[in-house]
Amino acid sequence: xxxxxxxxxxxxxxxxxxNPCPDYIECRLSGPLCHDDERCRExxxxxxxxxRYGERGAKIKVPVTSCALAAxxxxxxxxxxDAVEKMDFEATITISGCYGLDFIDPWVELAxxxxxxxxxxxxxxxxxxxxxxxxxxxxxxxxxxxxxxxxGTASGEDKVPxxxxxxxxxxxxxxxxxxxxxxxxxxxxxYVASGGxxxxxxxxxxxxxxxxxxxxxxxxxxxGGAGFPTGLKWKFTxxxxxxxxxxxxxxxxxxxxVFVNRLLAESDPFRIIEGxxxxxxxxxxxxxYVFVGAEKPLMAERLRKAVExxxxxxxxxxxxxxxxxxxxxxxxxxxxxxxxGEETAIIAAIEGKRAWPxxxxxxxxxxxxxxxxxxxxxxxxxxxxATIMAEGAEKFAAVGTEKTKGTKMFCVTGAVKRVxxxxxxxxxxxxxxxxxxxxxxxxxxRIKAVHVGDPAGGCIPVNxxxxxxxxxxxxxxxxxxxxxxxxxxxxxxxxVDVAKFYLSFALAESCGECIPCRVGLRVMYGVLDKIxxxxxxxxxxxxxxxxAEVVKSTSLCALxxxxxxxxxxxxxxxxxxxxxxxxxxxCPASVCSALRARAG
Amino acid sequence: MISLVKxxxxxxxxxxxxxxxxxxxAEKAGVEIPRLCVVPGLYEGSSCxxxxxxxxxxxxxxxxxxxxxxxxxxxxxxxxxxxxxRVNFELLLKFHRIExxxxxxxxxxxxVELSKELLVDGIPVCSECPLPPSECLLLKGELCLGMITQxxxxxxxxxxxGECWGCRGPITREDILERAFARYRELGFDVKDVIxxxxxxxxxxxxFATVKKVAEGVASRG
Numbered sequence: 145x146x147x148x149x150x151x152x153x154x155x156x157x158x159x160x161x162x163n164p165c166p167d168y169i170e171c172r173l174s175g176p177l178c179h180d181d182e183r184c185r186e187x188x189x190x191x192x193x194x195x196r197y198g199e200r201g202a203k204i205k206v207p208v209t210s211c212a213l214a215a216x217x218x219x220x221x222x223x224x225x226d227a228v229e230k231m232d233f234e235a236t237i238t239i240s241g242c243y244g245l246d247f248i249d250p251w252v253e254l255a256x257x258x259x260x261x262x263x264x265x266x267x268x269x270x271x272x273x274x275x276x277x278x279x280x281x282x283x284x285x286x287x288x289x290x291x292x293x294x295x296g297t298a299s300g301e302d303k304v305p306x307x308x309x310x311x312x313x314x315x316x317x318x319x320x321x322x323x324x325x326x327x328x329x330x331x332x333x334x335y336v337a338s339g340g341x342x343x344x345x346x347x348x349x350x351x352x353x354x355x356x357x358x359x360x361x362x363x364x365x366x367x368g369g370a371g372f373p374t375g376l377k378w379k380f381t382x383x384x385x386x387x388x389x390x391x392x393x394x395x396x397x398x399x400x401x402v403f404v405n406r407l408l409a410e411s412d413p414f415r416i417i418e419g420x421x422x423x424x425x426x427x428x429x430x431x432x433y434v435f436v437g438a439e440k441p442l443m444a445e446r447l448r449k450a451v452e453x454x455x456x457x458x459x460x461x462x463x464x465x466x467x468x469x470x471x472x473x474x475x476x477x478x479x480x481x482x483x484x485g486e487e488t489a490i491i492a493a494i495e496g497k498r499a500w501p502x503x504x505x506x507x508x509x510x511x512x513x514x515x516x517x518x519x520x521x522x523x524x525x526x527x528x529x530a531t532i533m534a535e536g537a538e539k540f541a542a543v544g545t546e547k548t549k550g551t552k553m554f555c556v557t558g559a560v561k562r563v564x565x566x567x568x569x570x571x572x573x574x575x576x577x578x579x580x581x582x583x584x585x586x587x588x589x590r591i592k593a594v595h596v597g598d599p600a601g602g603c604i605p606v607n608x609x610x611x612x613x614x615x616x617x618x619x620x621x622x623x624x625x626x627x628x629x630x631x632x633x634x635x636x637x638x639x640v641d642v643a644k645f646y647l648s649f650a651l652a653e654s655c656g657e658c659i660p661c662r663v664g665l666r667v668m669y670g671v672l673d674k675i676x677x678x679x680x681x682x683x684x685x686x687x688x689x690x691x692a693e694v695v696k697s698t699s700l701c702a703l704x705x706x707x708x709x710x711x712x713x714x715x716x717x718x719x720x721x722x723x724x725x726x727x728x729x730x731c732p733a734s735v736c737s738a739l740r741a742r743a744g
Numbered sequence: 745m746i747s748l749v750k751x752x753x754x755x756x757x758x759x760x761x762x763x764x765x766x767x768x769x770a771e772k773a774g775v776e777i778p779r780l781c782v783v784p785g786l787y788e789g790s791s792c793x794x795x796x797x798x799x800x801x802x803x804x805x806x807x808x809x810x811x812x813x814x815x816x817x818x819x820x821x822x823x824x825x826x827x828x829x830r831v832n833f834e835l836l837l838k839f840h841r842i843e844x845x846x847x848x849x850x851x852x853x854x855x856v857e858l859s860k861e862l863l864v865d866g867i868p869v870c871s872e873c874p875l876p877p878s879e880c881l882l883l884k885g886e887l888c889l890g891m892i893t894q895x896x897x898x899x900x901x902x903x904x905x906g907e908c909w910g911c912r913g914p915i916t917r918e919d920i921l922e923r924a925f926a927r928y929r930e931l932g933f934d935v936k937d938v939i940x941x942x943x944x945x946x947x948x949x950x951x952f953a954t955v956k957k958v959a960e961g962v963a964s965r966g
Contacts, residue, residue, distance in 0.1 A: 502789065503789070503790045503806055503809055503810075505810070657789065657791050658790070658791045658792070658793050659791065659792055659793050659832050659835055659836050660793055660832055660835065663835035663836060663838060663839055664831075664832075664835050666839075667835060667838065690831065691831060691835070694827075694828050694831040694832060697804060697828065698793045698796055698804065698828050698832060699793070700790060700791070700793070700806075
């Protein structure tokens with residue numbers, strides 16, 4: 145294997161994981177720092193170019209993530225391999241993460257020296273030989289979906305738009321997802337080449353107090369749904385006298401239509417591990433856990449590989465970058481129930497108990513894993529923390545709203561043209577996300593509502609689409625950003641049916657520990673079922689509302705505390721549709737089959 | 745010497761050791777808080793959600809496992825708290841197989857006690873009957889209406905040696921009625937006799953239609 149960026153450049157470099165150099169990271173990109181040698185500089189320059197264009201000046205990138213694989217990326221990968229062999233033509237084939245643009249899956253990205261990098265969308269295995277020939281031999285990019293830059297060297301360049309000019313890219317603010325789709329998620333070298341581990345390197349130099357200070361200054365809040373200020377959480381935990389302390393990365397994304405964390409972990413896992421390491425350093429922990437659902441094997445695999453690689457190069461282990469800080473990470477698989485992503489349930493699961501939540505307080509920051517102070521952060525939050533440490537709090541806080549800074553990745557699904565994951569500043573309007581980024585509704589339907597926040601969130605009617613994606617405002621309208629799930633509901637969907645769907649999910653996932661959630665959700669589901677079967681009465685709506693409110697306020701954990709939101713928000717904004725079901729025995733969207741016949 | 749903390753519950757102040765649960769403090773203050781699941785030291789998982797209290801800011805805490813470490817104030821008896829308890833208790837009863845006539849717990853049953861406290865209907869007179877299941881009047885061939893009658897009278901008639909005549913009105917939950925009528929039949933009673941006995945009192949009672957419907961259903965099963 146040839147020299148990689150992570151190797152020593154010459155005998156003068158003394159770095160090794162056993163004998164680490166504090167400036168290792170900085171030295172990779174702008175080195176050598178401890179000695180001056182043009183050959184060593186040249187080595188780095190050449191390697192960076194190789195990473196971009198491959199060792200032989202031609203590079204083919206195929207996304208290998210759950211969403212791309214679902215669209216057939218594995219067949220495309222094989223086709224690329226076959227084609228390259230048959231064409232007797234030398235190119236480096238690598239895997240990559242996903243841009244989050246699921247509507248172009250599976251795609252391939254081709255790069256060559258003195259050629260604009262081109263993305264080909266929705267490719268089929270059969271198209272591969274033709275695409276490769278056009279790009280690499282004929283130097284024609286006219287069949288591409290988008291170009292990363294214009295160079296005037298290939299034919300057909302002016303016929304293809306630049307990625308950065310396309311609305312779904314231009315309107316994004318790719319801060320934490322910057323590497324998604326760009327780097328090979330299994331290569332630590334590519335992560336470092338993209339600026340990775342700069343955050344940890346800086347954190348280790350400024351000390352834990354200043355790290356917490358910086359995170360507090362950035363205004364970062366938890367991205368898992370609850371929105372608790374991250375810096376404050378770290379500070380509380382650091383202040384606890386009890387030791388040892390622990391950090392846990394919550395990679396257990398259980399929401400039915402959200403794949404933000406999965407995309408991030410499958411496309412840029414090192415950022416999460418880096419963030420976890422920074423969190424551990426800040427609070428004084430030496431052990432971290434990544435808690436990931438067993439139903440997402442590729443995500444777990446990527447995180448595990450990332451931990452192994454980081455260990456191999458001394459980013460985990462003893463005396464990290466000569467700072468005296470020791471840190472180890474273990475990837476723990478969950479059994480996969482939705483409720484096991486609740487923080488106290490995660491603790492129970494890691495301790496080997498049944499993964500169900502317990503009453504807080506005491507909060508994990510006080511009494512968490514093994515009864516010790518513990519920080520639990522969502523993986524997106526940790527990735528943000530790593531990026532903030534590298535780029536600085538001010539840059540992060542430059543976007544967002546007065547009270548909530550920065551960006552959030554949103555997963556837009558449902559009745560839109562461009563299903564995908566988009567990262568936008570907090571406070572961007574729902575309309576921009578749904579219409580400009582996700583392309584609005586397909587021609588045959590109209591948008592009726594947007595469900596924000598998945599099972600924990602609520603339905604926002606179409607006339608309120610200009611509301612900003614900001615919890616301060618959304619909560620007033622009965623929704624929440626939650627984990628970032630945005631489901632667009634069209635006029636072909638029945639709102640009662642939608643509420644029933646979300647409720648059926650929560651009902652199935654309720655752990656049964658407390659009465660309101662275990663029984664209340666069942667009773668609510670029974671009422672909705674009656675209504676969709678045309679057997680509902682107006683009094684039922686009163687019962688529904690009353691039980692929903694009690695479940696919301698008295699449940700033990702956030703599952704029951706938020707599960708009634710879809711019902712309450714639809715009752716609030718779509719009462720007419722409920723009334724059509726119970727009083728007129730009519731389903732306006734013609735979805736409820738028992739009622740459709742009578743709609744006349 | 746540990747310094748005590750002051751806990752104010754419904755206006756009454758007590759001093760307790762830090763780490764005491766609100767429930768224990770309330771007991772000391774003489775404030776009654778309903779609860780079902782807690783067994784101090786054994787189970788404090790706050791599953792029943794009946795013992796919820798709130799602080800003046802309106803935040804809810806389960807009193808069984810929320811421990812006080814500093815001076816704090818709680819409200820335990822506001823109308824909204826009682827309403828939440830009532831709804832949750834009703835939810836709990838909904839999936840409880842009510843069969844008081846065959847149950848050994850009878851008057852020592854916390855559900856029966858709570859149903860009186862929370863004014864929740866749906867528990868039959870059998871729950872208050874002084875006779876153990878083995879001496880049930882039905883076994884002696886006497887047509888007692890306890891199984892299908894709303895409790896709350898402390899089973900006056902049974903205490904004084906007679907049978908229940910159903911004067912407090914019918915139980916309306918169909919699953920209880922189903923089991924009750926099935927038992928009447930099992931013990932050799934004619935369902936029609938049961939109905940004609942209650943007709944005197946229940947003819948205009950809300951829920952009588954349900955009783956008749958269930959009775960007919962059971963009778964038609966041959």
